[in-house]
Amino acid sequence: MAHPFRLPPGKEVKLRKISAEAGENLDKDKLKQEAEELKEKLEKLQEKLYAGREKAILFLFQGMDTSGKDGVIRKAFAGVNPQGFRVHSFKAPTAEEAAHDFLWRAHQLIPARGYMAAFNRSYYEDVLITRVHGQVSDAEAKRRLKHIRHFEELLADSGVVLVKIFLHISKEFQLEKLKDRIVNPDKNWKFDPNDLVERKSWEAYQRCYEEVxxxxxxxxxxxxxxxxxxxxYRDWAVLRIAVETLEGMKLNFPAPHPELQKFLPEIEQEQKTPQKISTTSETL
Known part of the structure; x- marks a missing residue:
């Protein structure tokens, strides 16, 4: 059975034919309940991942401006243990990063075994924004995509499970969000005039994403x-993808350590010994 959110590898995709709206007719209370249940499962699965230290998982989020990359990472992964979870945002490369190959900065941020990570944007920007603005040619973009495929093969061979998620929004929805960032004083800090500049290249971005x-x-x-x-609906869908992927990894806690039994007598003896409660009051 085909996964409702997974794009078939190698198949042509036309974003304009795929609706960005979903969940309007769903029971909101049921959706909320299922999201909470998925969060609980995600927390337990992360514990197994962290304890086992055999695999890692990387959630990679892409999408147009205002698609909610920050929001979905904050909400869907709110309950995971921060000790085993890292978030990285990809901005314009620094001078040092630009002096290396385009995958150099990404490779350093790949999670170690036992860890989860989320990329807010990613190395795919190097075949998206760079191509839309003519910083790389179509031929160079194709070469980079080939390098990306090899890089992701390396990750898979190294025990890193990669979950690539595109948050699909409509052009009308984006316009409403941009307006809200101007009208609502509490959201003024989110507004970037450059978002309106990038919006003019909406169709070019859509075509580049389709090729990606x-x-x-x-x-x-x-x-x-x-x-x-x-x-x-977006948050619920991402939680479902995350949980189903982790369940498919067949995670287990490490094997029991029989030698730890030798510490039980000491603990049990202390439990049997009455504890003295100090009644001495101290003054400062």
Whole structure:
């Protein structure tokens, strides 16, 4: 049975034919309940991942401006243990990063075994924004996509499970969000005039994303498309993808350590010994 959010590797994708709206007719209370249940499962699965230290998982989020990358990471992963979870945002490369190959900065941020990580944008920006603005040619973009496929093969061979998620929003939804950032004083800090500049290249971005999906989706690292106009549905969908992926990793706690039994007598003896309670009061 095909996964409702997974894009078939190598297949042509036309974003304009895929609705960004979903969940409007769903029972909101049921959706909320299922999201809470998924959060509980995610917490338990992360504990197994962290304890086992055999595999790692990387959630990679892409999407147009205002698609909710920050929000979904904050909400869907709110309950995980921060000791085993890292979030990295990809901005314009620094001078040092630009002096290396385009995958150099990403490779340093790949989670170690036992850890979860989320990329807010990623190395895919180097075949998206760079291509839209003519910083790289189509031929160079294709070469980079080939390098990306090899890089992701290396990750899979190294025990890193990659979950690539595209948050799909409509152009109308984006416009409303940009307006809200201007009208609502509490959201003024989110507004970036450059978002309006990038919006003018909406169609170019859509075409580039379509080629990315077609040329970088593989059985080991498929793309997932999540309709994101409805924020609650978006969060539920990402949680479902995360939980189903972790369940598919067949995680287990480490094997028991029989030698630890030797410490039981000492603990049990202390439990049997009455504890003295000090009644001495101290003054400062």
């Amino acid at each position: 999906f077609e040329n970088s989706g593989t059985p080991d690292a498929p793309w997932h498309l999540v309709p994101a106009d409805n924020r609650k």
